[in-house]
Amino acid sequence: MLFNDLRDVLNTYWAHFLFLLPKLGVALVLLFIAIFISNRVSRLLGGRLQARSHDPLLAVFLTRFSKWALLLLGLLLVMQVLGMTGVVSGVLAGAGLTAFVVGFALKDIAENFLAGVVLAFNRPFRIHDTVQIKDKDLMGRVEALNLRTTLIKTFDGKDIYLPNAMVLREPLINFTRDGHIRQDFQVGIDIGEERDLTRVQQLILDFVRSFRDVETEEPHTAYLVVEKTDGSTATLHVYFWTFSEDYRRRTQELKSELMQGIRKLLLDQGYSKPATLS
Incomplete structure (x- = not known):
């Protein structure tokens, strides 16, 4: 049977x-x-x-x-x-519960997909732009925009896949979109009793403006501000513009080279113990 x-x-x-x-x-x-x-x-x-x-x-x-x-x-x-x-x-x-779970999962996928569509057409960044997701403190170069995620490669070699919805929702800073970016640092110097502060300012400005990769045309010209003076010492604030296509080379490395170059210049000119501060 x-x-x-x-x-x-x-x-x-x-x-x-x-x-x-x-x-x-x-x-x-x-x-x-x-x-x-x-x-x-x-x-x-x-x-x-x-x-x-x-x-x-x-x-x-x-x-x-x-x-x-x-x-x-x-x-x-x-x-x-x-x-x-x-x-x-x-x-x-x-299937009530199953439908709820599936719907919840698809909601996340649909949200990131629609955010990717908005990012693709709105274009807050391009491939190889350097961006920072402000609230998440994530910074790197944009490598790809996928249907669900945005791929960002950090300067230390990490590949970060960010959900498109988060990229669209969080404040985003684009460092390379306009092609120019301003950097700054401070210089502390002992000018002595008989030193001319104006001469020191011009010496530093001439050095910065003649340095490679520093922009010299208006309105992107280097300038200097005296932050404070205390007897024979002075703190100077140096501002300069550079091209931002290669953010790591022309901003971070360039700033370091300028600070070291100014320190050496001032030592060669006889100024004792100049300090460059970021």
Whole structure:
């Protein structure tokens, strides 16, 4: 009796399988066609966008979006052929807790995806821009904008994948967007009783303005402010502009080289124990 029941069940499953076999064949063919078309169209679209667009960030994002959109359409078509649309809807509608968990997870994915769309079209940064997410104290170069995350490489070599929603929501500082950035540091010096403070200022300014990678054209010219004087000592505040495309080289390293150069210059001019402060 048990054997007969088992045989009847297996025969029923086999009959259903034979009934679905043509649909499975059509579905597999449609799936392969969808994958081929999505790869082909995204490749052609990406090539045209890269050739005509001046914004590689937007071009890459639209290429990836088109690929996944076509794959999704193909998958929906396959499910329709297999008759699974109603089954999936019934499962999601009938499973309350499961539907809530799935909906919550999809909400996060949808939020980051929509944030990525806004970032791609609004363009608060470009590829290789140096940015800082202010409240998170994360700083580095933008390497990629994906459908869900933004890839930032820090100066110490770490790859940080930030959710697009967080990048869009948090205050973002772009150090390289305009191509110029101002840096500053202080110089403490013992000018002595008979030293001319104006001469020291001009000496430092001439050195800064003649230094490589320091901008000299208006309005991006170096200048100097006397912070305080105390008898024979003075604290000078030096401001200078530089190009910011390579933020690490032309800001951080350049600032260090300037501070060391000014210290050596003042020592050579006979000023005792000059101190440069960041």
